[in-house]
Amino acid sequence: MSDQQLLAYIRGELSQEETDSFLDWIEASPDHRARYRLIRNAWDLVILSHSDDMDSVSADQAYRMLKTRMGSLREEVAEDKRRTWNISGIAKIAAAILLAVTASWYFLRHRSDTIGYHHIEVSVGQRVKLVLADSTIVWLAAGSEFTYPERFDRQKRYVVLNGEAQFHVATDKQRPFEVETATHTVSVLGTEFNVYAYDEASHFETTLYAGSVSIRNHRSTNQNIQLQPGQKLSYDKGRASTRLQHDIDSTEMIDRIEGYLIFNKTPFSDMAERLSRYYQKPIRIKDPGIASYECTGKFHYQEKLEKILEVVRAGRPFGYKITDHEVEIFAQD
Numbered sequence: 001m002s003d004q005q006l007l008a009y010i011r012g013e014l015s016q017e018e019t020d021s022f023l024d025w026i027e028a029s030p031d032h033r034a035r036y037r038l039i040r041n042a043w044d045l046v047i048l049s050h051s052d053d054m055d056s057v058s059a060d061q062a063y064r065m066l067k068t069r070m071g072s073l074r075e076e077v078a079e080d081k082r083r084t085w086n087i088s089g090i091a092k093i094a095a096a097i098l099l100a101v102t103a104s105w106y107f108l109r110h111r112s113d114t115i116g117y118h119h120i121e122v123s124v125g126q127r128v129k130l131v132l133a134d135s136t137i138v139w140l141a142a143g144s145e146f147t148y149p150e151r152f153d154r155q156k157r158y159v160v161l162n163g164e165a166q167f168h169v170a171t172d173k174q175r176p177f178e179v180e181t182a183t184h185t186v187s188v189l190g191t192e193f194n195v196y197a198y199d200e201a202s203h204f205e206t207t208l209y210a211g212s213v214s215i216r217n218h219r220s221t222n223q224n225i226q227l228q229p230g231q232k233l234s235y236d237k238g239r240a241s242t243r244l245q246h247d248i249d250s251t252e253m254i255d256r257i258e259g260y261l262i263f264n265k266t267p268f269s270d271m272a273e274r275l276s277r278y279y280q281k282p283i284r285i286k287d288p289g290i291a292s293y294e295c296t297g298k299f300h301y302q303e304k305l306e307k308i309l310e311v312v313r314a315g316r317p318f319g320y321k322i323t324d325h326e327v328e329i330f331a332q333d
Contacts, residue, residue, distance in 0.1 A: 208232070263298070
């Protein structure tokens with residue numbers, strides 16, 4: 001798969017068929033996943049250094065910007081090898097403290113200042129709490145990647161997420177807080193919300209618990225969706241369709257912070273995708289009827305997968321088989 005295709009996926013420009021091909025490709029090899037992360041991290045740096053003028057960028061322009069950024073990263077590594085080594089040593093200490101988080105440091109030229117950016121990757125089976133420079137609190141779920149500045153500039157507070165995170169954003173009416181993901185940008189002034197936005201996931205979600213948020217789909221930059229407390233927006237990437245749910249229980253926020261996986265009328269296919277990520281084992285659903293079954297409930301992230309499947313199939317009978325490499329879900333005779 002070419003770099004252009006990987007970038008098109010990150011920018012949400014692939015069709016359903018192309019997205020399915022990408023997901024098959026990324027599951028096929030650890031080398032594929034490593035290459036994708038390289039492209040994704042480079043693109044995050046492009047976004048952070050051009051955050052004011054990305055909406056109108058064409059696919060060709062985006063690819064040129066990506067290649068330029070990757071070239072400059074190679075130059076920075078060569079020129080700042082000693083400084084990078086010193087900082088990585090500090091990062092290793094921080095990683096041990098932050099529950100096996102892998103941290104690295106980037107330097108970007110942003111406007112007229114040089115701003116340091118932290119890039120954090122959360123290990124499987126771990127969760128991490130961060131406090132940003134403006135006192136915003138972020139809880140990161142397992143498998144998440146998060147890029148944020150050591151300090152925010154005077155106009156905007158800007159972070160990049162590939163994963164799932166719970167945000168308690170410190171109020172600042174003069175500086176909006178923006179969460180950039182592969183398919184959407186979530187903008188707030190001060191609020192509490194959850195974002196589910198793994199790059200390779202089939203869908204994007206934002207759930208609002210307090211305050212208000214504005215969500216912009218990168219495919220339709222002229223249309224913003226405003227959420228009110230108790231609402232959840234779900235976006236199916238393959239179908240390019242949006243669904244809005246109401247009356248979301250505000251106690252979900254506390255449950256998520258305490259490590260629970262929350263499902264509220266969630267299609268079993270989406271639930272299986274999340275469980276696959278948390279338990280690092282692909283879940284393959286053989287029956288479309290089972291895939292569309294809506295699930296509601298909560299499970300602690302340390303719960304055994306077998307127990308979760310037993311609870312779900314109490315409401316919608318199905319059979320399953322767990323091997324060392326995957327889980328197969330099938331219709332029960």
